[in-house]
Amino acid sequence: MLGSVPHWLSVMVIGALPISELRGAIPVAMGIYGMGPFEAYFLSVLGNIIPVVPLLLFLEPVSGYLRRYHIFDVFFTWLFSRTRRNHTENFEKYGLLALTLFVAVPLPVTGAWTGCAAAFVFGIKFKQALLAIAAGVMIAGVIVTILTMTGMGLADLISGV
Template identity: 30%
Template sequence: MIPVTELRGAIPIGIAMDLNPIGVYIASVVGSTLVSIPLVLTFRHIMQFLKEKGLFLKLLNKIDRKIHSGMKRMKQVSIFGIILFVGIPLPTTGTWTASAIASILKMRIKDAFIGVLIGNMMAGIIMSLLSLHII
């Protein structure tokens, strides 16, 4: 659940500690995914607070205009985008950043959660295989 490392750090550490790789995978995916719901809600409140206080108003309005102009297309590809974004295990492409993106795109919580879950499952498999020296 910790930003930056998330399951990308938990899986190699757990496997290096000789823990059960399947248990490490499941715990890492569940732990990293569950935090996405409160994060999306928190980021939404932060954006609303910034708008009310007039902070970064030009930037927030520009983002809102972009989102509203391509809303239909964005709704269709946003889940897949979140899946790919989280599923590629690189630094800063985890649950925290994906939750911020989902809140900026005004995704439904369910869609954001599904995207993060599937992405975390993919990243977890990749990290597990790398940690076990299979790939």
């Protein structure tokens, strides 16, 4: 994938991407690059946390700017109302723990990127959101590392194998 890039950097880049995040980075690090679990975990978690700071800082001004355009206003209205509808009860009941657990579950549409969007939608302050998301990323990293080490993929886990 990133053939001329050093393996450690490739793992961090894969971990930073919104679709793969560390769910993709750890298996690549261990399975393709032959990294040990601690190195794979560290690089993947670090890569996954790097975009969190700019996302938390710039989601509000960027979305505000983009909302001037009808198509983006429609998209953000849909996204925010969907997020509030699906997650308000958990956030009201569990607070920051809900955000941490949401990020910690290593499934599609959960993770640091979506956690940042949820923190923005629910008005969670920067420092609290950063700590909750970082904790969730670290927990998810442990889960994915263990699953990768045991050779059990998330699809196997979900299907009950």
